[in-house]
Amino acid sequence: MQTFYLRNEKMSDFEHSFRHALLQWFRQSARDLPWRHNPSLYKTVVSEFMLQQTQVKTVLPYFERWMKIFPNFEALASAPVEAVLHAWAGLGYYARARHLQQTAQRFVQNPPRSYRDLLTCPGVGSYTAAAIASIAWNEPIAVVDGNVVRVLARVFNYSEIFTSKAAAIVWATPHAQRLLDKKHSGIFNEAMMELGAVVCTPMAPDCKHCPIRTLCKAFREHTVEICPHFHSTPHFKKTVNRLWILTNEALLLEPSRIGNKQLWELPKLTEERKVQFSNLKELFRAKRSITNTTYTEVVYQPHPLMNENRSEMFFEAPIFEGCRFVPIAELHTVALSGPHRRWIVRILEDGNTDKG
Template sequence: MSKEITWTQEKKTSFQEDLLTWYRLEKRDLPWRESTDPYRVWVSEIMLQQTQVVTVIPYFNRFMEWFPTIEALANANEDKLLKAWEGLGYYSRVRNMQHAAKEIVKTFDGKMPNKIEDILSLKGVGPYTGGAIGSIAFSLPEPAIDGNVMRVYSRLFCLADDIALPKTRKVFDRYVRDTMSQSEPGDFNQALMDLGATICTPTKPSCETCPIQAYCEAKKTNTISKYPVKKKKEKAKPLYYVADILQNDTGAFLLEKRPSDGLLADMWTFPMREVTKKDYDRFSQIYDSHDVSTGMVAEQLNLYDEVENIKDKNLLGIVTHIFSHRKWHILVVQDKLNGLKDTHLTNQKWVYLDEFPQYVFPKPQQKMVELLKKSMNN
């Protein structure tokens, strides 16, 4: 059970003033802060989920150029939409945004609703994003609680609640609501975000330059390193694949479109097949044997590859990629064909290397393409 809040109103007001004064002087210069337009706030906050600010900035600028309004987002071609998001990952985020944009056009005349319950009704908008939009765009006194804010408040009040547990958010919601500025909630929330990102960092926080150190219980008791309390994340489940970079006599490569549901839906990759760890380890050993012949490689991999007329086969390397709950281990193989081969699947295409930018590639595919380019330059 978390502690009761014992601050007087005078202390709360002083805390708010000190934090907001610091923010006005030190706030980060970010493109989505050029205005309080709710659409810009919404797009930036969705992009910033699971992604660092420095990575988001060029994506945000391009997204706003391609889809400058909610209506433009609602009517966007899906391939172009996914291309705009390519590399950010968690593609359900942008699909949910388009779904929500269509709802805004249909129900709210193309304008972001200004009531918190309506904002939260939109697909993909949870309490954090809703709080950010509501407070920054409409001055609603709604908290926007992310990892940065929980870290600041866990130290501010020495809260031992495990921030990895969903139920803990209610604890922080109560503390932030009770101490936040009612007149400038947007700046208050953004000040907490900046404070957590630049001063009250996970390790080696800059306590001596912190504008609210006088209010911090963890600073007073020298227990900063104990907060926040967070249980260890479960290890990502390993999955093993062989990816085939198949090239025909014209120099084109075979790409395959993934299913319309599930992970990396509707994105393009080289053909991939899941294999057992035993087979993956066996293939990896072949890759590690530098003196192995191409013929031996082809023979060892015949379990996976049923393509006829292969004239050359090489193991290019290994690619790994971590998603939130799984880790892909991909052994990348390159095949060259004798003659042309028509694809027999509707979700496959022969594509030349200079045409790759026209297709939406997930991060693992981008890594495989880099491996291919490296081998071509050697």
């Protein structure tokens, strides 16, 4: 086992210096974020759900809008699920929206009162529970995510290879818990997350302005760039083909088959569908990454659009089951996934499509 703290330095002195430097920096430099204005339990819960797997700058406009539509637990708990999904559309990982509403229902009916209670709420894992319990109730539980792992691995100059993110979190948790300022748990956790997000970043850490650089072993030993070490994960590539059927100013969409059936997407161009068309023209392609897979999404349009006496009736055949035409003017009323909404706008703006 490595000795993490510095030679001739007692852990208690180290802890004290670490907490003092971190909290002083955070009090002076914390970002002005909307959930930090007049903070409330509800704002903390909503922001923590939105920030799961999504960056702060993406969350900001959604959070402001959400607070106007659903200003408290009661409003969110009693809203139709369609309205909740619609307000969430574009943020991705839609199970979070359902879980957030179910958690709001718990807060209305039988409010959780501790970290342990929170762990029984839908969509709340140990990280989210620690963040909410410490920020809202000052419960002394350290948050540990990728940002916190990176800060701690560098501070202690941890040189072993992490085989996974989960293994890194297992390593970091006792260290984070020991460093936690138990009297100011919420603000300490926020400060740790903030430091990892804006100063101790993965590619270009700003060590020069880091409040804890004198305590950071990787900084002293010039190993910041290679710390932490992770096993490189295998990367997969997949291609997804889709159809663009625009006729009478209405676009054919189908319910999402990835997790949430109430989201709409451009229909998949399955082999079964492909054989129905004699000629297909590529309209658009885009790439996106989800976890360790890069997806190339290619959108095709039948060319010409309506040959062989095909009409809108044709798309009611069993192979298009569930699909429906949505007028372009009404697309804003439909819960589309964020990437699909962007692609549709791009394709319409490019104007290379055949009109049916």
